[in-house]
Amino acid sequence: xxxxxxxxxxxxxxxxxxxxxxxxxxxxxxxxxxxxxxxxxxxxxxxxxxxxxxxxxxxxxxxxxxxxxxxxxxxxxxxxxxxxxxxxxxxxxxxxxxxxxxxxxxxxxxxxxxxxxxxxxxxxxxxxxxxxxxxxxxxxxxxxxxxxxxxxxxxxxxxxxxxxxxxxxxxxxxxx
Numbered sequence: 560x561x562x563x564x565x566x567x568x569x570x571x572x573x574x575x576x577x578x579x580x581x582x583x584x585x586x587x588x589x590x591x592x593x594x595x596x597x598x599x600x601x602x603x604x605x606x607x608x609x610x611x612x613x614x615x616x617x618x619x620x621x622x623x624x625x626x627x628x629x630x631x632x633x634x635x636x637x638x639x640x641x642x643x644x645x646x647x648x649x650x651x652x653x654x655x656x657x658x659x660x661x662x663x664x665x666x667x668x669x670x671x672x673x674x675x676x677x678x679x680x681x682x683x684x685x686x687x688x689x690x691x692x693x694x695x696x697x698x699x700x701x702x703x704x705x706x707x708x709x710x711x712x713x714x715x716x717x718x719x720x721x722x723x724x725x726x727x728x729x730x731x732x733x734x735x
Contacts, residue, residue, distance in 0.1 A: 584723030625684035
């Protein structure tokens with residue numbers, strides 16, 4: 560059988576288990592970090608098969624991260640090219656110069672990303688984002704959503720895998 564005629568299947572993401580298990584965060588801790596952080600880095604593969612990573616605000620609900628953006632641009636082109644993505648949030652990042660290290664805590668998720676087409680999900684995502692970043696402004700939030708709805712795109716990243724890790728300094732000092 561010729562390689563040109565072989566049936567090719569897109570591989571699923573392999574589980575890359577963490578080498579230093581004692582530094583691994585629990586799923587509960589990972590979710591708390593994702594809930595409280597304001598910005599993360601979304602990593603995509605663009606149409607030229609180059610990595611494209613960008614800082615972006617987000618909201619989490621259950622196993623889905625929501626983002627918003629303009630109706631066109633590099634991010635959307637990349638998502639249309641490849642629906643695999645990762646997203647990283649840094650919760651703690653303190654240089655410890657005398658130990659030549661960093662006290663860090665971070666979470667990374669992997670999953671499939673897509674543009675939200677369903678109007679009710681798009682509205683719900685915009686409300687989640689608005690309540691996270693502008694709490695207590697419900698009337699103004701609804702007005703802003705209505706005003707910008709048709710010129711706003713919502714993206715969802717379904718979390719398939721999530722891991723969190725903290726530096727050994729934080730593992731040894733459980734008070735942080």
